[in-house]
Amino acid sequence: MKYKDFRNFRITRTCKEEFEDYQKYKPYLAKDFEHRCAYCNTLDSMIEPLYFTIDHYVPRDTFKEIDDTLDYNYNNLMYACPKCNLTKGTKYERK
Numbered sequence: 001m002k003y004k005d006f007r008n009f010r011i012t013r014t015c016k017e018e019f020e021d022y023q024k025y026k027p028y029l030a031k032d033f034e035h036r037c038a039y040c041n042t043l044d045s046m047i048e049p050l051y052f053t054i055d056h057y058v059p060r061d062t063f064k065e066i067d068d069t070l071d072y073n074y075n076n077l078m079y080a081c082p083k084c085n086l087t088k089g090t091k092y093e094r095k
């Protein structure tokens, strides 16, 4: 996949459940992201025995006064390999 195409790639979020513990969304994220990291496209099975993580696209701590659902809002959750999640941290670019 070319970078240009990757940018146009839309995640179809199929999860209709609502959890207050965002970790419970992990199997749904794995499916919706086709077992690939949202940032580097690595397959989750390629990094075994390490586990993929759940990244909050909009950092929940920075913006929790504005939106306190960010922690468990499925639309804010990204399936990410541990490397990308660590690199990203709480950086957030406003568009």
Ligand SMILES: [Zn+2]
Residues within 6 Å of the ligand: 037, 038, 039, 040, 041, 042, 080, 081, 082, 083, 084, 085
């Ligand atoms: Zn990654």
